[in-house]
Amino acid sequence: MTDRTRPIMPDPMTDNADLAALVRTIPDYPKPGIRFRDISTLLLDGEGFRATIDRLAGTVEGERFDLIAGLEARGFIIASALSYVLRLGKVMLRKQGKLPGKRVGVDYMLEYGTDRIEMHEDAVAPGQRVLLVDDLIATGGTALAAIELLRGRGAVVDVALFVIDLPDLGGSQRLREAGVEPRHLIAFAGD
Template sequence: MAETSSLTTTNNDDLKALVRTIPDYPIPGIQFRDVSTLLLDGEGFRATIDRIAALVDPAQVDLVAGIEARGFIVAAGLSYKLGKGKLMLRKSGKLPGATVGIDYALEYGTDRIEMHQGAVRPGQRVLLVDDLLATGGTALAGAALLRGEGAIVDQAAFVIDLPELGGAERLRDVGITPLSLITFEGH
């Protein structure tokens, strides 16, 4: 494996070619890396899940936590592949029943994620999953929420890493190993 901003597997140019870039979205100057085109390709999506799963030791994972919304898709595939339960980290007000949550800053504002109260037990090892790692704000919030409930979060998996935005380094700073398949330079 090649070391970049995060632990990234090599030979994923086939998957990178399936990711669409939308210039100037959501604001001018941003190159939005759209994973939905990769998800449209059945073989590409299967390869994505298989390759991320190969980076993870299933014995070190009790639950897979996906961040809304595209993270749900990747996390569901990984949960199935690894034979582990899947936890949803949702936007505010989307879950029925009692929840716990955390507010956090985004590149373009603020947001909140929540999970069901009691969804994790103290000491459970949770693999945090999202489609893309940029500044790391959402992943850090997810980790803080899970850790606040007693979970052990020491790995986070992403399809795409944008290393120039520093998210992987921010995760490492709090003891989380970032795993990704694809990197894109620039914003």
């Protein structure tokens, strides 16, 4: 690996505070009382985004995966960059009706109703180890639906990467209970 492609590992003394400082907080969005953690400001910072991807890649260094699965929509950005760095193909987990081929899907509950994610039915093969990636984990509902969808096609899903964790909302714990190790770079407690 050349110096240009070598992942930049986080300094354990900073705990990714440099990246956390690039995340904008928008109060009362999408509804009153919610503090929305907006990674668009991190994405606008080229060095910050590069450090984010390098550090996420560093969290799985030495592990073998066959594919990366990214969740629509911000998860696509993170997963695509990781796919490039790790030289892995990328599975698109999309909202209902967005994929052109034959697809399989899972319905799941949200705080305000239900939603559905889908993938092409031939996107993964039984036994392939898939790394799940999204920008943020809150309650874990979407990530758990993605895990169910991937495992339903025979994939092995035991690690999920996130830029941000909102630990007070319990999503990471729910993933652990489902046999998936959540890893993140930034945690915002109290959300």
